[in-house]
Amino acid sequence: MLKFYSKTPIEQWLEEFYKEHQILSPNGLDIYKIAESLNIVIEESPGPDRSIWDDENNVAIIFLHKDHSPIEKREIFFHELCHPLRHCGSQENMYSEEFLMMQEIQAEQFQLYASMPFFMICKYCHHHDHLASTLANEFHVSKKLVESRLEQIESRIRGAD
Numbered sequence: 001m002l003k004f005y006s007k008t009p010i011e012q013w014l015e016e017f018y019k020e021h022q023i024l025s026p027n028g029l030d031i032y033k034i035a036e037s038l039n040i041v042i043e044e045s046p047g048p049d050r051s052i053w054d055d056e057n058n059v060a061i062i063f064l065h066k067d068h069s070p071i072e073k074r075e076i077f078f079h080e081l082c083h084p085l086r087h088c089g090s091q092e093n094m095y096s097e098e099f100l101m102m103q104e105i106q107a108e109q110f111q112l113y114a115s116m117p118f119f120m121i122c123k124y125c126h127h128h129d130h131l132a133s134t135l136a137n138e139f140h141v142s143k144k145l146v147e148s149r150l151e152q153i154e155s156r157i158r159g160a161d
Contacts, residue, residue, distance in 0.1 A: 002122060004157045011113045018117060026120055026139045031077040049076045053084035060084035074140055082110035112149045115141050
């Protein structure tokens, strides 16, 4: 059934990036390694989670609240990573609520792709009974995020029929 899944261009780009950087398993999805590969600094702070970047100088910082659990930091990192990689400008200066919402939806989708790449998920398909729990443990993400990713995959497969 997974053979009917069609990767988005962003998923294809992420897969190429991960393979190019020898990130081939969930254990390789280390947020600090990924950030370093992309010239992005991760700062833990008492402030809100956010990302800031300067496209002209090719620098970015992702701020993660210091009190988050490792799983929360990981999930938030993959969401925030979308902004400097896929978006231009600063959300703080946006006047269009619709445009801001569109960017947040894109970041939510990106988070699913980046934290659980399809080419890695395929290796776990034989765990049908406990697939969500297995994936949550292997990818170090919440079961809720896993369920969202699996729903996304199933939806795309159904759309291919």
